[in-house]
Amino acid sequence: PLVLGIETSCDETGVGIVRGHTLLADAVASSVDEHARFGGVVPEVASRAHLEAMVPTVRRALDEAGVKASDLDGISVTAGPGLAGALLVGVSAAKAYAYALGKPLYGVNHLASHICVDQLEHGPLPEPTMALLVSGGHSSLLLSPDITSDVRPLGATIDDAAGEAFDKVARVLGLGFPGGPAIDRQAREGDPEAILFPRGLTGPRDPAFDFSFSGLKTAVARWVEARRRDGEPVPVADVAASFQEAVADVLTRKAVKACKEQGAGHLMIGGGVAANSRLRAMAERRCEDAGIVLRVPRPKLCTDNGAMVAALGAEMVARGRTPSALDLPADSSLPVTEVSVPDASLD
């Protein structure tokens, strides 16, 4: 099926077009530069930027894919979770296109889309799929027997998300926003073993598949403050590398453990933090050692984009899932277990 997907949950206006598992277009307009001076995404600024970027980005995606809107088999859109006002722009646009073109509309979960996007990179997902989802707002281990209808959380962060920790540590180090890519870059010049930062929730009595990154973030901030207080220079690259090492260590250790416990032969890693080079390298090594096949999409498909929403939409169409109603709501706190927002008439 030929599907156009719209993503506006945060600061990326993404429009992707796929045919089945084939990526035809991935147009992204980001308002990240407009937020940088505030040190974080400003919801109202994001909503306005989505509004301005929406139609041009849809046109760009159709051009790039070389398809006509009338040829589409469906339109999918991120219905949640995310920023309420930002989601509303995408959902409203998707409804308008679906209605005007007479195409079925699929309101889907942003988190399931972060997983499903890997079909564009590595073909059909194994069933069940074991997924480590690590992004700006989430850090979870998920088991999905069917990505269009069934996503089960095995564990999640009890405080900060991994991406949030990257962003906060980057701020402490004065590396700007967004922090993930900046830390990744700095860490290349640093020693990952320079400082031993804490690995949260890895004790024998701790929950096996939950995460905690707020203690790590505080430990990094304290370490840096102490150096500054003593008038010593802060070895930014070493701090970045050592922090990144702690995050990658915990994430990969728990993910591999989950695969072993559940008998999963594959591990998928998705979400913005999956773009991290150290996480990718460590996961590769540890999965290989454990005989697990690792699936991580290329970095551009890990951060927010429309192709991931189109990928899940195409799977919904292929499996004959019920489309959403045209009064589809945007749900800023849509739970990860709700893969799509079904026809309201079924309630």
Ligand code: ATP
């Ligand atoms: P969510 O999917 O939970 O709603 P999100 O939509 O805000 O989160 P994503 O694009 O999925 O955003 O992820 C963004 C996060 O990924 C940010 O916290 C960013 O710092 C982080 N990130 C991006 N690239 C990297 C990288 N190379 N290394 C580490 N973190 C990264």
Ligand code: MG
């Ligand atoms: Mg973003």
Ligand code: FE
């Ligand atoms: Fe995301």
